[in-house]
Amino acid sequence: MSLTQPRRTIRELPDVLISQIAAGEVIERPASVVRELVDNALDAGARHITLRLLGGGIRLISVEDDGCGIPVEELPVALKRHATSKIVSLEDLESVATMGFRGEALAAVNSVSEMSLLSRTEGAATAFLLDGQTGEVRPAARAVGTTVEVKELFFSTPARRHFLKSENTELAHCIEAVRRHALVRSEVSFAIWHEGKIVEQWRSHPGEAGWNQRLADVLGEDFVSSSVNIDFRSGPVHVRGRAGTPDAARARADQQFAYVNGRFVRDKVITHGARSAYEDVLHGQRQPVYVLYLQMDPTRVDVNVHPTKIEVRFRDSREVHQAMRHAIERALAVPRAQLLTGNETAVPQGKLTADAAASFLSPTPAAPATPSTWSQRGMAFGSDRSNPDPAKAMADLKALWGQADQIQEHTPSWTPNTDKAPAMLSHNENAAQEWPLGRAIAQLQGVYVLAENSQGLIVVDMHAAHERIVYERLKQQLDTTRITSQPLLIPASFAATPQEITTAENCAEVLQQLGLEVSALSAKTLAVRAVPTSLAQGDAVELTRSVLAELAQHDAATVVQRAQNEILATMACHGAVRANRKLTLDEMNALLRQMEATERSDQCNHGRPTWRQVSMRELDALFLRGR
Ligand SMILES: Nc1ncnc2c1ncn2[C@@H]1O[C@H](COP(=O)(O)OP(=O)(O)O)[C@@H](O)[C@H]1O
Ligand SMILES: [Mg+2]
Known part of the structure; x- marks a missing residue:
């Protein structure tokens, strides 16, 4: 049995079939029609767009606009393939500012549905209606603008129709299509009707403030x-x-x-x-x-x-x-605590306040003169900000990486720096109102710090909060330094893809920054000669491959930072104050002030919240007060 059919003559396909084939790419479901028609209405400068649907858009999609309309003589052209008023040249295509430009949507939709175009331009005596099936044009009634009606989508292509989901699902997709437009065009009003009932209505809101209102309306x-x-x-x-x-x-x-x-x-x-x-x-x-x-x-x-x-x-x-x-x-x-006081710009964006960080994390006077664990060294290193010595920083870092094992048992000790923040210790009411996270009042079960601010109660997960503070601090110190690497006794080689080889060659410097030394052994083999000290126990090949894959896809800075952050997060978790450590009120206040000044302090390194506000209103509700 032969699978090949007898050869047929090469012929040009009929026009409608060409459009139907093209429609396969553009029109997948009713929502695709909605997207194209709303695109057109917006391109026509519409201010009000009304969508009417029957049967989830399968039975009817009608899009009504108050845009510029289509002149009667152009109505039949609009339905032709590759017919558009939006571009005329390749230069136009390269700087296209309209939603449409391919001139194929109307032709495609017309080939898989029963379509009509009703339109009137400014200055025209009447509107005209074009029947997409017959091509017949006749006068009709309508204000300036255009109404496109699409009935019985895919009636002629049953295979497509079978792929449609339930009416409700298709309706949801249609609404989503309009939502996408509505979020970017707040000056245009949108209304969506389904089966004669209004399902969404977004009024127009001009200007910047209007845009926020539109976001609120839609989302x-x-x-x-x-x-x-x-x-x-x-x-x-x-x-x-x-x-x-x-x-x-x-x-x-x-x-x-x-x-x-x-x-x-x-x-x-x-x-x-x-x-x-x-x-x-x-x-x-x-x-x-x-x-x-x-x-x-x-x-x-x-x-x-x-x-x-x-x-x-x-x-x-x-x-x-x-x-x-x-x-x-x-x-x-920007820590959200700052928003509590309505002062979004209180702390300069970008960097943690160095003084505040140093004060909270500096060693107590009683700390040994020669720090014996990494976190103590880390603290000492970090607090010595007045004398930034790159060589010393490097040495400190090497020590940091090298001693990661010893940190588990260690709890950093710290006291607030009273010189720099005298108000921190005064427990007067005014100050409590000024501090977004308030004044510490107690510690609960060795886990939570309780504080009072103008709005009520603040509850802080002290380990989570401190972990973030330590982490942000470590990140800052590491910004300008390198991850140390350790040579492998026997280089690990592996068969690499052409892309891996190219990336390894192009990104040699970045790889080195990451503590990896990778070189080509042959046209198809890469050798790993050194890995980051802290990851020396892992699988060098696996590590290298995943780093190469990331480098092939993303910018080097992102990859470097991500690798650093991962290692630092682990260190910070171990370095942060453990639960069940008794804190004095001063220490608790220091922690709160620190949080207010530290970037990303609203979440711990694992993404959990570090603090919550319990408002007076919520407390009152608990006690049925004021009902
Ligand atoms: N709602 C409308 N208002 C005014 N003109 C329209 C409208 N819809 C379509 N047109 C006209 O029909 C042409 C063809 O539309 P379409 O097939 O979607 O292609 P494109 O949008 O890529 O130009 C458009 O270029 C435009 O001139
Ligand atoms: Mg279009």
Whole structure:
């Protein structure tokens, strides 16, 4: 039996079939039609867009706008393949500012549904209706703008229709498609009707304040109240928007909206950049929430990669990754305690207050003159900030890495530095109001520190909080230094992929920074000659391969920092004050002041919260007061 059919003559496909084939790429489900039609309405300058659906959009999708309309003589052209009013040349394509430009959506939709176009332009005496099936045009009634009706989607392509899910699922996808538009166009009002009932309505809100209101309307008040503002420039990339605090993270990645030059995109570089910004503060598998708008020169991004235009290609993906990461990281670093007093800019963004850190972590006068454990050395090293000596710093670090085993038993000792913060010890009411995390009042079961502030009670997990403080401190000290490495007695060699070899060659310097020495033995073999001292017991090949894989994908700075952070986090956990250690009130107050001044102090290194506010209102509710 032969599987090959007898040869047929080469023929050009009929027009409709070409469109149907193309529709396979662009139109996957009702929501894809909604996306294309709303794109068109926005491109036409609409201020009000109304979507009406029947049967989850399968039976009817109608999109009504008050945009510029389509002149009657152009109505039939609009349905043709590759017919567009948005670009005329390759230069236009390279700097395209509209949502559409491929001129294929209407043709595609028309080929897999029963479609009609009703439109009127400014100055026209009447509107005109075009029947997509027959091509017939006749006068009709309508104000300026356009209504596109799409009935019985996939009626002619039953195979496609079988892939559709339940009406409710399709409806949810349609709403999501409009949501994506609504989050970036707050000056436009949107209404969604299903089966004659209004299901979503987002009024227009002009201006900056209006945009926050739109976010609240679409994603809920909680999104706005538990997110921080982002406005960050990094080279040619400008990132704006809001990113949720670690507390606001969700089990699913369903509130991650990223836009490039106003277009909603799904992009690995962006998602990963955001994710890496949360690495240090987010627990386990939780998914951050954010709405972020990236703005860059249109020539730095190719939007003509996929027919749905949901994927893009960046000229320099590293610059985008870095911009995302830094934008979010910096905004999240500000301790939220500062927001309690409504003073978001109280501590300069970017760095932990060095004096405060030193005061909290400096050794007590009673500490031995020659520190015997790593954390004591660490403390001594760090508190000696007036005399930064790179060579000494290096030596201290070597000691740090080398003695990681001894730290388990150690509890660092510290006292507040009273010279630098005299108010810290005065227990007057005014001061308590000034300090976001309040005045310490007691320690509970050796685990929690209780404090009083103007809003009520503050409860601090003292180990978690101190762990973060130690960690941030170590990170700061390490910013400019290297991870020490240890040569292997016998180099470990492995068969490498061409990509691994290229990366190893290109990134030799970064690898060295990470404590790895890797060189090519042959065109297909790499040899690992040295590994980081602290990881000397591990599998050198495994480690090298994973680092090479990361380097191939991400910018070097990200990889270096991530590796450092991982090692430091382990050290900080051991170095932080253990539970069941009795603290004096002064020590507790010192801890609170320290938290207020330390970046990311709202989460411990594992992403758990370090403190909670229990408001007077919540306490009153517990006792049924004021009812
Ligand atoms: N709602 C609308 N209002 C005004 N013009 C529209 C509208 N929808 C479509 N058009 C016109 O029809 C053309 C074809 O639309 P489409 O097939 O989506 O391609 P594209 O959007 O890529 O140009 C558009 O270029 C535009 O001129
Ligand atoms: Mg279009």
